[in-house]
Amino acid sequence: MATVKRLLTQFVQFGAVGALNTALTYGIYLLLYQHISPTLAMAVGYGLTSLLGLALNKQWVFKDRGGQLSWVTFKYYATYGTTFLLSLLLTSLWVDGFRLPAALAPMFSLAVTVPVNFFLSKYWVFTQKGAPLHASKHTASRPTNHS
Known part of the structure; x- marks a missing residue:
């Protein structure tokens, strides 16, 4: 049960990081779009907040204290690109195949991509040798039975 509770806690934290990043990206966009192109303003906002998201997910959500930062960063951006x-x-x-209203399509997409992103982050990006890095020291240091 503790594992399910931890998983739900991490999912909520992951969502909070995403919400914070979205709000900050929009704020940066609003500050910049009248001075530079809107596309560049969005790119700057996304670029800055994606770094914040990496740091918060690494330290706060998944408690990743190890791993090679360059490899974690590569996997983080590969996951977001995917x-x-x-x-x-x-x-x-949603729009072309199921004829859903275009205004609702992103919500349906988020219902799929957020959990996919979470599980890829938890089990691929912020892991070491196949085990989540947040595993307790007791689990990591247990002797194994080789018989």
Whole structure:
């Protein structure tokens, strides 16, 4: 039961990081879009907040105290790139295939991409040798039975 509770806690924390990043990206966009192109303003906002998201997910959500930062960073951005492409595919499917209203399509896409992103982050990005880095020291230091 503790594992399910921990999983739910991490999912809520992951969502909070995403919500904070979204709000900050929009704030940065609002500050910049009249001075530089809107596309560049969004890129700056996304770039800055993605670094914040990496740091918060690494330290607060998944308690990753190890791992090579360059490899974790690569996997983090590969995961976000993958879920971004999945979001584009799903949005097209919802609108063109299922004829859902275009205004609602992103919500349906998020219902799929957020959990996918969470599980990829938990079990691939912030892991070491296949085990989540937040595992207790007791679990990591237990002797194994080799018989």
